[in-house]
Amino acid sequence: MARTLNAPPAGAERRDGPAAARPERRWWGPDRPLVLVAGAFAVVQLALVGPGMGLGWDETVYVSQVSGHSPAAFFSAPRSRGVSLLVAPIASWSSSTPLLRTYLALLSGLGLLLALRAWRGVLPVRVTAGAGALFATLWVTVFYGPQAMPNLWVALGALAAVGCFLRARADHRDRAALWGVGASAALMALMRPADAVWITLPLFALLVRARERRRPALPAALVLGLGAGAAQWIAEAYATHGGPRARLADASAIQGGLGWNIAVKDQLRTLAGRSLCRPCDGSVPDAWVIAWWFVLPLLALLGTVLAVRAGRGPAALLPLACATTAGIPYLFMIGYAAPRFLLAFYALLAVPAAYALTSLVASSVRARRPVGAVLVALGLAGHLTAQYAVLHGAVERTTASHRDWARTAATLHRLGVRPPCVLTGRLALPIAYYTGCRAVQSRGHNANGTRQDIVREARRQPVAALTAPGVPPPAFARTWETHRAGALRAHIAPSAREARDG
Numbered sequence: 179m180a181r182t183l184n185a186p187p188a189g190a191e192r193r194d195g196p197a198a199a200r201p202e203r204r205w206w207g208p209d210r211p212l213v214l215v216a217g218a219f220a221v222v223q224l225a226l227v228g229p230g231m232g233l234g235w236d237e238t239v240y241v242s243q244v245s246g247h248s249p250a251a252f253f254s255a256p257r258s259r260g261v262s263l264l265v266a267p268i269a270s271w272s273s274s275t276p277l278l279r280t281y282l283a284l285l286s287g288l289g290l291l292l293a294l295r296a297w298r299g300v301l302p303v304r305v306t307a308g309a310g311a312l313f314a315t316l317w318v319t320v321f322y323g324p325q326a327m328p329n330l331w332v333a334l335g336a337l338a339a340v341g342c343f344l345r346a347r348a349d350h351r352d353r354a355a356l357w358g359v360g361a362s363a364a365l366m367a368l369m370r371p372a373d374a375v376w377i378t379l380p381l382f383a384l385l386v387r388a389r390e391r392r393r394p395a396l397p398a399a400l401v402l403g404l405g406a407g408a409a410q411w412i413a414e415a416y417a418t419h420g421g422p423r424a425r426l427a428d429a430s431a432i433q434g435g436l437g438w439n440i441a442v443k444d445q446l447r448t449l450a451g452r453s454l455c456r457p458c459d460g461s462v463p464d465a466w467v468i469a470w471w472f473v474l475p476l477l478a479l480l481g482t483v484l485a486v487r488a489g490r491g492p493a494a495l496l497p498l499a500c501a502t503t504a505g506i507p508y509l510f511m512i513g514y515a516a517p518r519f520l521l522a523f524y525a526l527l528a529v530p531a532a533y534a535l536t537s538l539v540a541s542s543v544r545a546r547r548p549v550g551a552v553l554v555a556l557g558l559a560g561h562l563t564a565q566y567a568v569l570h571g572a573v574e575r576t577t578a579s580h581r582d583w584a585r586t587a588a589t590l591h592r593l594g595v596r597p598p599c600v601l602t603g604r605l606a607l608p609i610a611y612y613t614g615c616r617a618v619q620s621r622g623h624n625a626n627g628t629r630q631d632i633v634r635e636a637r638r639q640p641v642a643a644l645t646a647p648g649v650p651p652p653a654f655a656r657t658w659e660t661h662r663a664g665a666l667r668a669h670i671a672p673s674a675r676e677a678r679d680g
Contacts, residue, residue: 252619254624330521586664604644
C-alpha cells in the first residue's frame with residue numbers, strides 16, 4: 179500500500195521526474211567527469227603555478243589598461259582589448275597579483291567546463307572528459323591558465339565553437355547551440371580577431387553547402403559573433419591606425435612581417451619552457467620533452483579514422499580541420515615562436531586524440547586483454563612526468579625574472595623615481611608597471627614619444643633611463659646619475675634626485 183500511495187501517477191515520471199532532476203543531471207550527474215576535470219585544472223594551476231608569480235611583459239600591458247595602479251601602457255597594433263575586459267573585475271580596483279591569478283585560475287577552470295559541455299550529445303562524455311584532461315595537463319595550458327593572456331581563451335572559444343556548431347548543424351532547433359556558436363566566436367574575436375578568422379575557416383567552408391544556405395540562423399550566429407567580438411578592434415583601427423588594413427600591416431611589421439616561414443623547429447625549441455623565442459636560436463630539447471608534440475597529431479589522426487568508421491566522422495573531422503587552420507599562421511607564417519600560440523591547435527586536436535585513447539582502452543577491456551589499457555596508462559604517466567618537469571622549470575625562471583623587475587622598481591623608488599614618473603629604455607614597459615610610472619620609448623615597436631618628449635618630462639617629474647650593464651646611456655642621459663637597479667643600470671634625471679632629497 180505504501181508503495182502504491184507513494185508512486186507517481188501514470189505518466190508523471192516522464193513529465194515531472196526528469197524535469198525536476200534536470201539541473202542535477204546537467205551539472206553533476208552525467209557531467210561529473212567534466213566538472214572533475216575542470217576543477218582539477220583550476221586547482222593544479224593554483225598549486226603548481228602559484229598566485230605569487232608576478233605579471234609578465236604582455237600582462238602588464240593588458241592589465242594597465244584598466245588598472246588604477248599604473249598609467250596605461252602603449253597598446254600596439256597586434257593587441258586586442260579582450261584580456262583587459264577579462265581582468266577588469268579585479269584589476270580595476272585591486273593591484274594584488276595573487277588575487278588576479280586566483281581569479282583567472284578559477285575563471286579558466288569554469289571556461290574549460292563550459293567548453294567541454296558544448297560537446298554534449300556530440301560525443302560520449304568519456305571522450306569529452308578525456309579531451310579536457312589531455313589539454314588541461316599540457317604544461318603550456320597550466321602555465322597560461324592563471325595569466326592575463328589571450329591565447330588560452332581563444333583555445334577555449336574554439337573548442338566551444340566547434341562543439342556548438344556540430345550540435346546546431348545536427349539540430350536546427352537547438353537554440354542554446356546557436357547562442358553558443360555566436361558567444362564562442364565573439365570570445366575568440368574579442369581576444370585575437372585574426373586567430374578567430376583562421377579557426378572558423380572550416381566552419382564557413384561547411385556553411386557554403388546548399389543545405390546549410392537554407393538554414394540562415396547558423397551562419398548568421400557565426401558572422402554576428404565574429405563581428406561583435408571584433409567590433410572594438412575595428413573601431414580602434416579606424417581611430418588610431420587608419421583602418422583595419424593599415425592596422426594589420428602595422429601588426430605584421432611588428433611581428434617581423436608575416437609570410438611564408440616554416441617555424442616548426444622554432445616551436446620545438448619553445449617546448450622546454452621558453453615563453454618566447456625571438457630570435458629563435460638554440461638547440462631542440464631532448465626527445466622525452468618533445469615526444470608528445472608528435473604523438474598528439476598522430477593520435478588525432480587515428481581518432482579521426484576510428485570516428486569515421488564508427489559513424490562519428492564530423493565530430494572528429496571538424497576539430498581536426500579547425501586545428502589545422504589554427505596552426506597554419508604560427509607554424510608556417512611567422513618568424514618567431516611562443517608555445518602559447520598553439521593552444522587552440524592543441525585544444526582542438528585533443529578531441530580526436532581522446533577518441534582514439536578511449537577507443538583503445540574500451541576495446542582492450544571488451545577483449546579482456548588489459549595490455550592496451552596498460553600501455554595507455556604508462557604512456558599517460560610518462561606524458562605527465564615530462565609536462566610537469568617542464569612546467570616546474572618554466573615557473574621558476576619566470577618567477578625569478580619577475581622578482582628582479584620588482585627589485586628594480588623598489589630601487590627606483592628609493593632613488594626618487596616615484597609616481598608620477600617616466601621610464602625609458604630596456605624593459606621600461608613592464609618595469610614601469612611595477613614602479614607605477616609611464617613608459618615612453620622613442621624607438622622600436624612600442625615607440626610612443628620622442629627624445630625631446632623625454633627630456634621635457636625630465637624637467638617636470640622624475641625620469642629614469644634603463645640600460646643593460648655595460649651599455650652606455652642615451653645621449654640625453656649621459657650626465658645623469660647612474661645606479662645599479664636589479665640586473666639593469668638606471669640613469670636618473672636630476673629631477674628624481676631633487677624629489678629624493680626633498
